[in-house]
Amino acid sequence: MKIAILPGDGIGPEIVAQAVKVLNVLGEPFEMETAPVGGAGYEASGHPLPDATLKLAQDADAVLFGAVGDWKYDTLDRPLRPEQAILGLRKNLGLFGNLRPAILYPELANASTLKPEIVSGLDILIVRELTGDIYFGQPRGVRECPDGPFKGQREGFDTMRYAEGEIRRIAHVAFQAAQKRDKRLTSVDKANVLETFQFWKDIVTDVHKEYPDVALDHMYVDNAAMQLVRAPKKFDVIVTGNMFGDILSDAAAMLTGSIGMLPSASLDANNKGLYEPSHGSAPDIAGKGIANPLATILSAAMMLRYSLNRQEQANRIEDAVKKVLAQGLRTADIYEEGTTKVGTEEMGNAVVKALA
Amino acid sequence: MKIAILPGDGIGPEIVAQAVKVLNVLGEPFEMETAPVGGAGYEASGHPLPDATLKLAQDADAVLFGAVGDWKYDTLDRPLRPEQAILGLRKNLGLFGNLRPAILYPELANASTLKPEIVSGLDILIVRELTGDIYFGQPRGVRECPDGPFKGQREGFDTMRYAEGEIRRIAHVAFQAAQKRDKRLTSVDKANVLETFQFWKDIVTDVHKEYPDVALDHMYVDNAAMQLVRAPKKFDVIVTGNMFGDILSDAAAMLTGSIGMLPSASLDANNKGLYEPSHGSAPDIAGKGIANPLATILSAAMMLRYSLNRQEQANRIEDAVKKVLAQGLRTADIYEEGTTKVGTEEMGNAVVKALA
Ligand SMILES: CC(C)[C@H](C(=O)O)[C@@H](O)C(=O)O
Numbered sequence: 065m066k067i068a069i070l071p072g073d074g075i076g077p078e079i080v081a082q083a084v085k086v087l088n089v090l091g092e093p094f095e096m097e098t099a100p101v102g103g104a105g106y107e108a109s110g111h112p113l114p115d116a117t118l119k120l121a122q123d124a125d126a127v128l129f130g131a132v133g134d135w136k137y138d139t140l141d142r143p144l145r146p147e148q149a150i151l152g153l154r155k156n157l158g159l160f161g162n163l164r165p166a167i168l169y170p171e172l173a174n175a176s177t178l179k180p181e182i183v184s185g186l187d188i189l190i191v192r193e194l195t196g197d198i199y200f201g202q203p204r205g206v207r208e209c210p211d212g213p214f215k216g217q218r219e220g221f222d223t224m225r226y227a228e229g230e231i232r233r234i235a236h237v238a239f240q241a242a243q244k245r246d247k248r249l250t251s252v253d254k255a256n257v258l259e260t261f262q263f264w265k266d267i268v269t270d271v272h273k274e275y276p277d278v279a280l281d282h283m284y285v286d287n288a289a290m291q292l293v294r295a296p297k298k299f300d301v302i303v304t305g306n307m308f309g310d311i312l313s314d315a316a317a318m319l320t321g322s323i324g325m326l327p328s329a330s331l332d333a334n335n336k337g338l339y340e341p342s343h344g345s346a347p348d349i350a351g352k353g354i355a356n357p358l359a360t361i362l363s364a365a366m367m368l369r370y371s372l373n374r375q376e377q378a379n380r381i382e383d384a385v386k387k388v389l390a391q392g393l394r395t396a397d398i399y400e401e402g403t404t405k406v407g408t409e410e411m412g413n414a415v416v417k418a419l420a
Numbered sequence: 421m422k423i424a425i426l427p428g429d430g431i432g433p434e435i436v437a438q439a440v441k442v443l444n445v446l447g448e449p450f451e452m453e454t455a456p457v458g459g460a461g462y463e464a465s466g467h468p469l470p471d472a473t474l475k476l477a478q479d480a481d482a483v484l485f486g487a488v489g490d491w492k493y494d495t496l497d498r499p500l501r502p503e504q505a506i507l508g509l510r511k512n513l514g515l516f517g518n519l520r521p522a523i524l525y526p527e528l529a530n531a532s533t534l535k536p537e538i539v540s541g542l543d544i545l546i547v548r549e550l551t552g553d554i555y556f557g558q559p560r561g562v563r564e565c566p567d568g569p570f571k572g573q574r575e576g577f578d579t580m581r582y583a584e585g586e587i588r589r590i591a592h593v594a595f596q597a598a599q600k601r602d603k604r605l606t607s608v609d610k611a612n613v614l615e616t617f618q619f620w621k622d623i624v625t626d627v628h629k630e631y632p633d634v635a636l637d638h639m640y641v642d643n644a645a646m647q648l649v650r651a652p653k654k655f656d657v658i659v660t661g662n663m664f665g666d667i668l669s670d671a672a673a674m675l676t677g678s679i680g681m682l683p684s685a686s687l688d689a690n691n692k693g694l695y696e697p698s699h700g701s702a703p704d705i706a707g708k709g710i711a712n713p714l715a716t717i718l719s720a721a722m723m724l725r726y727s728l729n730r731q732e733q734a735n736r737i738e739d740a741v742k743k744v745l746a747q748g749l750r751t752a753d754i755y756e757e758g759t760t761k762v763g764t765e766e767m768g769n770a771v772v773k774a775l776a
């Protein structure tokens with residue numbers, strides 16, 4: 065079993081180091097190889113996703129990814145900017161199925177900006193399509209506006225598109241995820257305005273026939289954004305496209321107030337996957353040893369579960385994380401009075417100890 | 421001065437009736453004419469935006485709009501569904517500038533699902549472009565997928581686009597709105613992925629040169645969705661495109677927990693406008709006399725301010741609404757213990773009385 069380790073930028077290297085430490089004490093024969101990505105890839109070889117890094121990721125059974133991005137790369141041309149690495153990995157590895165749990169740990173209920181009764185016990189799963197939609201649709205660019213009142217001016221344009229097979233396969237992922245949970249799936253669209261999402265709705269409705277045990281409902285994206293604020297616990301699994309999923313999964317993560325705790329998985333058709341924390345590279349606190357490594361450690365647990373077929377090890381890690389929270393250990397981002405503030409490494413060590 | 425009154429469906433007629441009552445006691449020589457729209461338009465003449473209704477709206481100085489939509493029209497073909505009326509009015513009247521305040525009245529602080537310290541005193545303004553973007557871009561439809569791994573299958577597609585002049589005019593609206601407030605503008609984009617919104621960002625940055633007194637910052641839409649949950653009071657004015665604005669303005673409205681209080685304005689280049697509550701037609705409570713008419717009454721106030729040049733009357737109405745809240749009057753949606761629950765008509769009457 066080979067794991068590609070891509071730490072990236074900002075706090076990426078620090079938090080990934082803790083997850084690697086945890087993987088190393090499991091007693092599994094994992095081979096791990098590290099390569100630069102994002103700004104680090106650009107520094108090393110002039111491109112955010114160096115060929116060797118892509119090849120390593122392609123050859124591995126799973127990818128553990130930290131985070132990419134730093135203000136100092138903001139002035140680079142778009143194709144050279146760090147986040148292009150993550151788009152390139154998703155596309156080249158065919159990682160169409162993004163699973164983003166939004167879970168509020170009971171110990172962290174106060175971290176949320178929402179009232180406890182609205183979010184305590186929150187446990188929803190957002191399934192976001194990750195290789196289609198307006199993220200990759202062609203044509204796109206800046207051109208001369210071809211018609212209408214602004215004819216002849218410059219205009220920016222992009223293409224939103226979803227093919228039938230693309231919608232079917234993400235719908236299957238979502239229905240199957242719902243089967244393992246509370247058996248309720250909400251498909252989020254904008255069928256009242258967009259042709260793409262009327263088509264999406266029709267196909268999801270059709271796939272539903274194969275999952276009669278799952279209750280399906282449809283919700284417009286603007287309403288979904290409202291319901292996430294109003295009554296997030298009413299959701300079980302949400303499935304949506306790449307663009308809407310980007311927005312809603314971040315909003316859902318923030319409901320917990322503890323985005324430093326949230327892992328994610330991005331899977332291909334064979335359950336090979338890339339695993340990364342839901343938060344970003346936080347360049348403002350990079351190198352200070354205060355970042356929360358738990359989202360990355362929990363991403364490693366998801367990797368064990370989905371790509372490496374090690375359910376029990378995944379459970380062990382998740383239990384160890386719960387244990388350190390119960391012990392009152394907190395990194396700065398989730399600290400509150402009466403708990404013990406620890407740094408990145410101490411937190412990693414505590415998880416290792418809890419595993420023993 | 422001629423006002424087109426378009427009550428629409430669901431609770432639309434009830435709440436618009438209260439706003440009309442308020443307008444009638446101002447002692448202004450307004451001529452008001454009513455026409456059916458949405459499901460009511462479809463019932464009356466087979467189309468959600470009957471020709472006569474569109475003509476009335478075009479000839480008027482301002483439009484007061486209730487709400488459209490009812491489940492019973494869900495099975496109609498898309499071009500006949502109620503919400504097409506609102507899209508048709510926006511496009512035909514050139515109402516490109518949508519102003520949606522999200523204000524939390526001190527008396528209603530408990531209505532929010534967010535903690536009081538996060539939202540009390542919230543007062544942000546979302547400026548949403550309303551006649552461009554992927555809402556109207558051509559081409560769009562369902563076709564045979566022309567390339568890639570799904571070639572030959574059906575695919576749904578839409579076109580996102582913004583011309584330079586379209587971005588400039590909404591940027592001017594937003595900068596000028598910011599000048600009248602706290603002089604801070606956040607432009608929301610997805611420039612890291614979309615050509616349309618890299619272009620958007622460039623043009624907004626250019627327009628900024630004409631407003632050196634306004635502080636401009638740029639934020640990705642996923643981050644904006646997070647920051648609205650995390651620290652909404654940090655925003656002053658937000659400007660964004662039609663699609664992102666749809667999602668963010670609804671999320672922002674829901675932060676207040678009292679969407680029944682929030683008006684909106686949709687303006688053309690000459691400040692002619694359509695005014696409507698931010699909430700929907702709520703068919704589940706239609707005809708029960710319990711809907712909150714205040715968002716519609718406050719929409720009438722916005723109409724007086726922006727289209728009819730009656731600042732003082734606008735202030736009078738807004739003060740009257742504050743007065744009835746201070747008196748403890750509440751419709752069911754904002755009711756809490758210790759206040760007095762009233763129906764739609766009682767609430768309208770109370771505002772009329774407070775105006776005297
Ligand atoms: C960095 C960016 C391109 C990316 C996205 O929009 O998908 C990020 O926001 C995410 O959600 O992983």
Ligand SMILES: CC(C)[C@H](C(=O)O)[C@@H](O)C(=O)O
Pocket residue numbers: 256257286503506507666
């Ligand atoms: C009804 C629908 C077409 C409309 C929109 O998406 O613009 C609504 O959600 C709104 O925000 O006014």
